[in-house]
Amino acid sequence: xxxxxxxxxxxxxxxxxxxxxxxxxxxxxxxxxxxxxxxxxxxxxxxxxxxxxxxxxxxxxxxxxxxxxxxxxxxxxxxxxxxxxxxxxxxxxxxxxxxxxxxxxxxxxxxxxxxxxxxxxxxxxxxxxxxxxxxxxxxxxxxxxxxxxxxxxxxxxxxxxxxxxxxxxxxxxxxxxxxxxxxxxxxxxxx
Amino acid sequence: xxxxxxxxxxxxxxxxxxxxxxxxxxxxxxxxxxxxxxxxxxxxxxxxxxxxxxxxxxxxxxxxxxxxxxxxxxxxxxxxxxxxxxxxxxxxxxxxxxxxxxxxxxxxxxxxxxxxxxxxxxxxxxxxxxxxxxxxxxxxxxxxxxxxxxxxxxxxxxxxxxxxxxxxxxxxxxxxxxxxxxxxxxxxxxx
Amino acid sequence: xxxxxxxxxxxxxxxxxxxxxxxxxxxxxxxxxxxxxxxxxxxxxxxxxxxxxxxxxxxxxxxxxxxxxxxxxxxxxxxxxxxxxxxxxxxxxxxxxxxxxxxxxxxxxxxxxxxxxxxxxxxxxxxxxxxxxxxxxxxxxxxxxxxxxxxxxxxxxxxxxxxxxxxxxxxxxxxxxxxxxxxxxxxxxxx
Amino acid sequence: xxxxxxxxxxxxxxxxxxxxxxxxxxxxxxxxxxxxxxxxxxxxxxxxxxxxxxxxxxxxxxxxxxxxxxxxxxxxxxxxxxxxxxxxxxxxxxxxxxxxxxxxxxxxxxxxxxxxxxxxxxxxxxxxxxxxxxxxxxxxxxxxxxxxxxxxxxxxxxxxxxxxxxxxxxxxxxxxxxxxxxxxxxxxxxx
Numbered sequence: 001x002x003x004x005x006x007x008x009x010x011x012x013x014x015x016x017x018x019x020x021x022x023x024x025x026x027x028x029x030x031x032x033x034x035x036x037x038x039x040x041x042x043x044x045x046x047x048x049x050x051x052x053x054x055x056x057x058x059x060x061x062x063x064x065x066x067x068x069x070x071x072x073x074x075x076x077x078x079x080x081x082x083x084x085x086x087x088x089x090x091x092x093x094x095x096x097x098x099x100x101x102x103x104x105x106x107x108x109x110x111x112x113x114x115x116x117x118x119x120x121x122x123x124x125x126x127x128x129x130x131x132x133x134x135x136x137x138x139x140x141x142x143x144x145x146x147x148x149x150x151x152x153x154x155x156x157x158x159x160x161x162x163x164x165x166x167x168x169x170x171x172x173x174x175x176x177x178x179x180x181x182x183x184x185x186x187x188x189x190x191x
Numbered sequence: 192x193x194x195x196x197x198x199x200x201x202x203x204x205x206x207x208x209x210x211x212x213x214x215x216x217x218x219x220x221x222x223x224x225x226x227x228x229x230x231x232x233x234x235x236x237x238x239x240x241x242x243x244x245x246x247x248x249x250x251x252x253x254x255x256x257x258x259x260x261x262x263x264x265x266x267x268x269x270x271x272x273x274x275x276x277x278x279x280x281x282x283x284x285x286x287x288x289x290x291x292x293x294x295x296x297x298x299x300x301x302x303x304x305x306x307x308x309x310x311x312x313x314x315x316x317x318x319x320x321x322x323x324x325x326x327x328x329x330x331x332x333x334x335x336x337x338x339x340x341x342x343x344x345x346x347x348x349x350x351x352x353x354x355x356x357x358x359x360x361x362x363x364x365x366x367x368x369x370x371x372x373x374x375x376x377x378x379x380x381x382x
Numbered sequence: 383x384x385x386x387x388x389x390x391x392x393x394x395x396x397x398x399x400x401x402x403x404x405x406x407x408x409x410x411x412x413x414x415x416x417x418x419x420x421x422x423x424x425x426x427x428x429x430x431x432x433x434x435x436x437x438x439x440x441x442x443x444x445x446x447x448x449x450x451x452x453x454x455x456x457x458x459x460x461x462x463x464x465x466x467x468x469x470x471x472x473x474x475x476x477x478x479x480x481x482x483x484x485x486x487x488x489x490x491x492x493x494x495x496x497x498x499x500x501x502x503x504x505x506x507x508x509x510x511x512x513x514x515x516x517x518x519x520x521x522x523x524x525x526x527x528x529x530x531x532x533x534x535x536x537x538x539x540x541x542x543x544x545x546x547x548x549x550x551x552x553x554x555x556x557x558x559x560x561x562x563x564x565x566x567x568x569x570x571x572x573x
Numbered sequence: 574x575x576x577x578x579x580x581x582x583x584x585x586x587x588x589x590x591x592x593x594x595x596x597x598x599x600x601x602x603x604x605x606x607x608x609x610x611x612x613x614x615x616x617x618x619x620x621x622x623x624x625x626x627x628x629x630x631x632x633x634x635x636x637x638x639x640x641x642x643x644x645x646x647x648x649x650x651x652x653x654x655x656x657x658x659x660x661x662x663x664x665x666x667x668x669x670x671x672x673x674x675x676x677x678x679x680x681x682x683x684x685x686x687x688x689x690x691x692x693x694x695x696x697x698x699x700x701x702x703x704x705x706x707x708x709x710x711x712x713x714x715x716x717x718x719x720x721x722x723x724x725x726x727x728x729x730x731x732x733x734x735x736x737x738x739x740x741x742x743x744x745x746x747x748x749x750x751x752x753x754x755x756x757x758x759x760x761x762x763x764x
Contacts, residue, residue: 039617075652106343108299123513131505152297235421266461314704322696488725534679
């Protein structure tokens with residue numbers, strides 16, 4: 001059974017909800033764990049948490065999640081990414097699998113920018129990137145609420161959430177997250 | 192009165208409809224012209240039409256439009272872009288203004304990839320890029336049909352169209368195109 | 383033994399030379415074949431060669447190569463990419479492995495734009511992307527001629543070639559191509 | 574006389590040296606000021622410095638500088654970018670000019686990723702992006718030390734620096750930074 005870590009930052013809870021869906025999907029056939037990045041781990045713009053990083057060293061696959069803020073992963077996520085530089089230098093994560101997901105307020109906006117960069121980050125580590133292949137069920141007549149991959153994303157999972165506390169990723173977006181988790185687990189188990 | 196050219200390729204008519212809206216917006220305060228790239232201009236993968244290119248040399252601003260096919264500007268548009276290499280070499284288009292728009296079937300998909308590349312292409316020519324600043328009127332309660340910038344795009348205008356012959360950009364998407372044309376004309380007139 | 387196809391367009395011969403190196407690397411442990419895209423396959427901006435595409439359907443991994451022209455894959459390569467849309471629609475290439483390489487005149491320029499887009503294209507097909515993990519041997523004191531990955535690329539292999547007929551990728555760039563071929567073959571054989 | 578702000582984060586001093594060159598170029602015809610982002614401005618991953626932001630509100634043009642860390646602007650720079658969200662919401666920076674520069678250890682690496690994202694960020698604010706049009710003087714026979722734009726960048730200025738305390742951007746890279754500052758000032762004065 002492969003080991004998967006779902007590493008995310010969440011500002012308002014939407015990315016956390018999507019992370020839980022990804023983790024649920026991955027847990028069906030792998031040993032998957034949610035790992036949340038929090039502001040306290042970042043001291044003057046630098047991520048400091050060696051224990052957190054050491055757990056990631058054990059993973060067969062790492063799935064990254066972040067809101068898209070100002071056209072890119074959030075600052076907290078970027079500080080975490082910078083904090084992996086020692087692993088990059090030593091090649092610790094080489095050949096691990098990787099995937100990603102993101103949330104934002106707009107239907108498209110710059111979410112692709114976030115996912116494409118997450119892949120670039122993974123390639124710096126020598127990781128192998130697995131995209132989202134969930135069908136866009138809007139094309140099959142499902143509703144905006146229920147359709148998987150309604151935003152038609154490929155590099156990773158995109159979710160759009162509305163303003164306000166009561167909003168969450170749609171059931172279709174959460175299902176898309178689950179499918180990504182399942183897909184990554186399938187490949188991780190074959191390694 | 193500044194000179195604007197709206198240069199586009201359209202496969203099914205959607206990008207053409209959006210180009211017409213952009214041109215209408217630009218025409219309110221500038222001398223704007225629609226210029227369509229067609230398959231016959233491309234011989235064995237190379238764009239051959241010196242007259243077409245020479246007209247662009249006269250422009251103060253060029254606005255580029257293409258469908259997003261397979262995650263990027265269409266092949267025909269890319270062949271046209273490659274065909275501008277002599278202008279690139281000579282710096283003919285340096286400091287002209289530039290902007291862009293794209294259409295595809297998905298709500299997000301990889302349209303940002305297309306717009307971001309159009310900007311990169313413009314920077315190769317030393318052009319100055321003007322993005323889309325139309326408000327996302329979904330946030331103000333307008334409908335998917337009527338809202339400007341419902342896809343929340345920044346680098347250029349994104350339009351999503353459904354399958355089939357009878358579909359067209361929404362009224363809101365067309366209005367967003369008009370606003371881009373107006374914006375570019377405003378800056379071109381100040382040059 | 384896995385099946386690998388190295389699909390490329392080459393304008394001046396540099397990308398072809400790099401493609402041969404990639405193919406040589408892949409051939410060490412897989413059945414690898416070079417497949418060249420030529421201008422004659424493109425009719426009025428559309429790629430037409432069903433036989434060519436059908437051979438790719440058999441592959442376990444496809445490695446894409448293109449010059450970077452005007453900040454992106456060449457028009458010919460983009461026309462080929464557009465020509466795969468039927469495979470995209472049917473999911474024929476889902477879960478195949480993919481990788482890429484590019485050449486241009488500048489040391490950096492916009493080569494990352496090309497490689498990042500190739501990956502985006504692959505994700506549209508549901509393919510899994512394998513980057514370049516060759517060490518940057520400039521950091522180990524090797525010369526610009528001999529160092530592998532002297533341009534420090536991650537998403538794929540970057541090669542810089544000088545102007546003129548007599549120029550070719552450096553021995554180090556060719557070696558980097560070989561290493562990419564070897565890496566892809568290693569993963570393809572494990573599938 | 575227009576007002577320009579050169580806003581940067583620097584880890585080891587290389588980006589600072591390049592920022593000074595950009596500022597020197599801009600100062601020839603505009604009132605330009607260097608503004609350094611430091612770690613102390615970032616509390617638990619959030620940029621907190623309203624006075625810093627208020628100074629930027631006065632600018633006609635803002636030039637952004639950051640190292641490329643792990644394939645993107647540094648975490649500190651991203652936290653600053655996130656900290657501008659109130660300006661984004663209010664459209665305070667709409668139609669200001671923007672430009673960018675970056676440094677890293679590799680000749681290419683993912684520096685384009687950084688510059689392309691900086692432009693995306695600027696488009697979110699409705700800013701107008703001015704790229705780097707400095708000639709690549711390697712093509713004219715100058716040395717790696719002296720040539721302007723030796724990395725052949727378009728979206729902004731790229732500088733490559735070697736390991737170690739004593740290394741700095743090359744004279745050619747610094748000259749490229751000056752030229753960017755001059756170019757932005759020229760456009761800012763015409764506004």
